[in-house]
Every structure is written in C-alpha cells, then in structure tokens.
Amino acid sequence: MDPAAPSPRRRRRGPIDWPTAILIVLVVTAALYVLWRDGSARFLEVIGEDSSLFLWMMPNVLAGCLIASLVTVLLPRDTVVRWVGKEAGFKGILISAGVGIIVPGGPYTIYPIAAAFLGMGADAAAVITLITSWTTIGLSRSLVWELPFLGFDFVLWRWVGALPLGVLAGLIVRAIERHWRMKAKP
The missing domain is CATH 1.10.287 (Helix Hairpins)
Incomplete structure (x- = not known):
C-alpha cells in the first residue's frame, strides 16, 4: 500500500x-x-x-x-498498515498473534486498542488474531494466575493447545473475506 x-x-x-x-x-x-x-x-x-x-x-x-x-x-499509520494491514499477509497475522499474547490488561484495554488498530488501517483478520491470542493465551494472565495456581505443566499444555488458535482465527477470517470477494465479482 x-x-x-x-x-x-x-x-x-x-x-x-x-x-x-x-x-x-x-x-x-x-x-x-x-x-x-x-x-x-x-x-x-x-x-x-x-x-x-x-x-x-x-x-x-x-x-x-x-x-x-x-x-x-x-504508532504511525503507515507502520500499522505495513505490519498488520492487508498487504502484510501471513506475517501480519503472526505479528498480531505475538502482540495479543504480550498485551497486558483486561477487556477495557484490548478492545479500544483493537478499534484503534482498525481505524488506523489494520486488517480485520489481524485484529481478530490479536483479540483471540489475548483471550486464549494472555502472558500476564498466565504468569499471575495460572502458573501459581495450576503449575507449569498445565500452563505449558494449555499454551501448546491454544497457541495456534489466534493464527487459525485470522486465517479463517481471511478465507471468508476472500470467498466474499470472489462471490461479489461478476
């Protein structure tokens, strides 16, 4: 872009x-x-x-x-578009998954940030990846709550199971968008 x-x-x-x-x-x-x-x-x-x-x-x-x-x-708009815009492709989904894992805070923080990214030109698939990764993994939640109460083995297996979910959500959104674009063409 x-x-x-x-x-x-x-x-x-x-x-x-x-x-x-x-x-x-x-x-x-x-x-x-x-x-x-x-x-x-x-x-x-x-x-x-x-x-x-x-x-x-x-x-x-x-x-x-x-x-x-x-x-x-x-964050400059062009940086957001370059990292997590439509043109970023799979790399943008991976970046969003990583950011979703490390962003601290609750829903009061993540949803306004997600809306800001959308407004700055981020791809919807990347934003959905961000939210899904934050929801399913959340590093701060894992360190503060899960590790002390449930132990390392539990956190490790939960991460192994949950790690691909954010990326998978982003890829599903991309596939749906591609399908809709193909259907919209005469």
Whole structure:
C-alpha cells in the first residue's frame, strides 16, 4: 500500500446505530420484566447495583480509550498498515498473534486498542488474531494466575493447545473475506 495514498475512511456512525438500538431494547425489556415479575423494590435494587457497577467500570473504560488514543499517536499509520494491514499477509497475522499474547490488561484495554488498530488501517483478520491470542493465551494472565495456581505443566499444555488458535482465527477470517470477494465479482 502506498503510504502517500489516502487511507480509506471508515463510515461515520450516528450516536445510536443498530447494535446500540438492539441493546437498548433488550435492556428496557429486561428491566420491565424484572419490574413486572419482582416488583418495584427489586427493580430499584437492580438499578442501584447496575449503577454502581457502571460507576466502577467507567474509569477503566476511559483509561482503555485513553491508551488506545495514545497508541494512534505513538504508532504511525503507515507502520500499522505495513505490519498488520492487508498487504502484510501471513506475517501480519503472526505479528498480531505475538502482540495479543504480550498485551497486558483486561477487556477495557484490548478492545479500544483493537478499534484503534482498525481505524488506523489494520486488517480485520489481524485484529481478530490479536483479540483471540489475548483471550486464549494472555502472558500476564498466565504468569499471575495460572502458573501459581495450576503449575507449569498445565500452563505449558494449555499454551501448546491454544497457541495456534489466534493464527487459525485470522486465517479463517481471511478465507471468508476472500470467498466474499470472489462471490461479489461478476
């Protein structure tokens, strides 16, 4: 990909898109069901618990978004495209798998980073590889939780079983994309 060429722009979404609208309908339906089934006291209790969870999560989500925005400033777009863009091929999937293994943090961190990479021109297959590797392996999780509680043998065998999953997920996405492109051609 030519670094001087303008990068493809992602379609701007409004404040409420279809996934958000569906989520709102599900939340309102569930809330009304709890109100009908358990009464107003339980309804208010659930609202209070959910509000405290929301207040606890919000700083984490904001920190994750801040990290993702810093990634977009620190990593030049052309570098991201070169390493994990469509043109990077299998190498981009391997790089994404490695990054997914070593990135620390929880979902508050990884999903904003993944969205930032997509916005910077990373290939969807590479981003799916990143998330899958982070989910299935996660070095920090292995060192902090699994190794002390479950032992080295368990962690080793889990890694042997899980290591190819991120790469496999990326290759499956590439195959599906290739199939769709072939079908779209007249």
